[in-house]
Amino acid sequence: MISLSHVSKRYPGGHEALHDVSLTITPGELVFITGHSGAGKTTLLKLLPAIERPTAGSVVVNRQNVGAMSARAVPFLRRKFGLVFQDHKLLHDRNVFENVALPLQIGGYSAADTARRVRAALDKVGLLALEKAAPITLSGGEQQRLCIARAIVHRPAILLADEPTANLDAEYATEIGELFRSFHQVGVTIIIATHDQALLARLAPREIALKHGTLAR
Amino acid sequence: MRAWLGHHARSMASTLASFGRAPLGAALSVLVAGIALALPAGLYLTIDNLQNAARGLATEPQISVFMALDASRAEIAQIEARLKQNPRVQRYRFVPRDQALRELKQASGIADLVDSLPQNPLPDAFVVSAQDSSPQSLEALRDEIKQWPRVALVQLDAAWARRLDAVLRFGQLAVALLAALLAVALVAIMFNNIRLQVLTRRDEIEVAKLIGATDAFIQRPFLYYGALQGCAGGVLAWLVVNACVWLANRQLGELSHLYAALFQLRYMGTADSLGLLGLSAALGWLGAWMSVHRHLKPLEPSSPK
Numbered sequence: 351m352i353s354l355s356h357v358s359k360r361y362p363g364g365h366e367a368l369h370d371v372s373l374t375i376t377p378g379e380l381v382f383i384t385g386h387s388g389a390g391k392t393t394l395l396k397l398l399p400a401i402e403r404p405t406a407g408s409v410v411v412n413r414q415n416v417g418a419m420s421a422r423a424v425p426f427l428r429r430k431f432g433l434v435f436q437d438h439k440l441l442h443d444r445n446v447f448e449n450v451a452l453p454l455q456i457g458g459y460s461a462a463d464t465a466r467r468v469r470a471a472l473d474k475v476g477l478l479a480l481e482k483a484a485p486i487t488l489s490g491g492e493q494q495r496l497c498i499a500r501a502i503v504h505r506p507a508i509l510l511a512d513e514p515t516a517n518l519d520a521e522y523a524t525e526i527g528e529l530f531r532s533f534h535q536v537g538v539t540i541i542i543a544t545h546d547q548a549l550l551a552r553l554a555p556r557e558i559a560l561k562h563g564t565l566a567r
Numbered sequence: 568m569r570a571w572l573g574h575h576a577r578s579m580a581s582t583l584a585s586f587g588r589a590p591l592g593a594a595l596s597v598l599v600a601g602i603a604l605a606l607p608a609g610l611y612l613t614i615d616n617l618q619n620a621a622r623g624l625a626t627e628p629q630i631s632v633f634m635a636l637d638a639s640r641a642e643i644a645q646i647e648a649r650l651k652q653n654p655r656v657q658r659y660r661f662v663p664r665d666q667a668l669r670e671l672k673q674a675s676g677i678a679d680l681v682d683s684l685p686q687n688p689l690p691d692a693f694v695v696s697a698q699d700s701s702p703q704s705l706e707a708l709r710d711e712i713k714q715w716p717r718v719a720l721v722q723l724d725a726a727w728a729r730r731l732d733a734v735l736r737f738g739q740l741a742v743a744l745l746a747a748l749l750a751v752a753l754v755a756i757m758f759n760n761i762r763l764q765v766l767t768r769r770d771e772i773e774v775a776k777l778i779g780a781t782d783a784f785i786q787r788p789f790l791y792y793g794a795l796q797g798c799a800g801g802v803l804a805w806l807v808v809n810a811c812v813w814l815a816n817r818q819l820g821e822l823s824h825l826y827a828a829l830f831q832l833r834y835m836g837t838a839d840s841l842g843l844l845g846l847s848a849a850l851g852w853l854g855a856w857m858s859v860h861r862h863l864k865p866l867e868p869s870s871p872k
Contacts, residue, residue: 456781
């Protein structure tokens with residue numbers, strides 16, 4: 351359960367990315383956050399795992415007030431999320447397997463458990479054959495799937511994706527969309543910030559539209 | 568528990584791997600740390616050797632106890648019994664006044680003068696060696712014996728012992744100051760090393776933070792790195808110091824052959840060696856800790872972009 355009430359976010363320097371946003375997302379929902387560039391989509395996503403803190407209002411995730419959470423508690427909050435980044439944020443000094451293993455190492459899983467879960471995640475996104483490859487040798491679509499594998503390997507209850515299909519051609523975007531659909535079907539809460547209209551049409555999610563930092567409808 | 572150990576093992580492995588990635592840089596900083604440590608360690612060992620030599624060369628300090636001239640045999644026996652019972656006395660030697668006069672005649676070449684004396688002016692005496700020959704305890708023993716009945720004079724030639732002690736103490740202080748300065752330098756070297764590491768591994772740190780790594784998790788490899796590099800510097804310093812002793816002993820071997828005396832420098836003892844390694848690892852760790860704290864903070868992903 352995620353709820354925002356009267357949330358505003360003003361960056362130092364005065365730019366107000368979000369203004370008085372209130373919304374609720376129930377567990378297992380598939381939600382798209384849409385809007386023009388600079389509408390506040392990314393900021394909204396960043397508020398949930400406390401990557402950014404609201405300047406006003408409260409952000410509550412699983413009954414925890416994330417905005418007021420202590421810095422020591424934040425890492426444990428973030429482990430409940432899977433994060434898919436627009437720029438992938440892959441580590442290029444490690445191979446595919448090691449990239450996906452990172453969240454499990456952080457979570458303190460045993461080596462055997464880690465190997466099993468990493469292979470399951472890679473299998474899910476269709477990269478099992480490439481586990482020894484360097485991320486730089488992968489195509490854009492494969493890199494995005496690798497990023498998704500890393501986001502789901504520790505079975506988070508909530509998956510956040512920021513423009514997951516940007517920079518991808520239509521075929522790859524379709525694959526990514528199907529992946530999200532399959533996670534939605536097993537009960538994962540999925541929140542995607544995008545302006546990909548084709549993806550929106552295919553998945554038919556609940557849509558939260560932002561306009562200049564406020565809810566448009 | 569196994570996962571925790573596994574994690575530490577992985578941190579250690581990745582630390583070693585980062586040594587492997589930049590072997591020249593790692594080797595250079597180990598070299599700098601080694602030299603910085605070898606200097607005070609070598610001086611410390613030198614002073615230790617000097618102290619040892621001083622103890623061996625000089626006869627141990629003694630206390631001369633002179634009885635009153637008219638002390639009776641029974642009174643002397645009483646003092647002897649007290650000396651025997653005193654736990655601070657290692658051994659003693661009784662010098663009767665007749666024997667003392669004979670020795671004086673033989674030793675000084677003033678036999679005629681001694682012969683012309685109407686009576687023996689020398690008292691009976693004890694020469695006492697103390698259990699503990701530090702100046703403080705010698706003085707304490709002297710003061711104690713002075714209180715005994717029929718003891719006329721207690722003499723303690725502690726001046727030379729005090730002087731030597733003071734010189735060596737000064738040497739120790741100088742070594743300690745130098746060691747402190749170089750320890751600060753070592754911490755500074757490690758601080759800078761880790762700063763560079765943090766900068767080159769910025770992406771990794773940022774991603775790890777974003778997906779829920781605690782600060783302890785992120786810091787651990789850097790702290791290991793600092794401790795390992797410091798320890799490697801300590802090993803190098805140990806090798807340098809002991810190699811110097813080995814070289815010096817080869818030269819001294821010839822010298823002591825010529826002088827028919829045995830001068831040999833001592834190598835670093837086990838406790839000192841372990842202390843050196845522990846200290847160097849701790850200094851490396853400290854430098855890394857300071858650096859990682861200072862430089863991880865600005866990498867908080869929550870800082871606005």
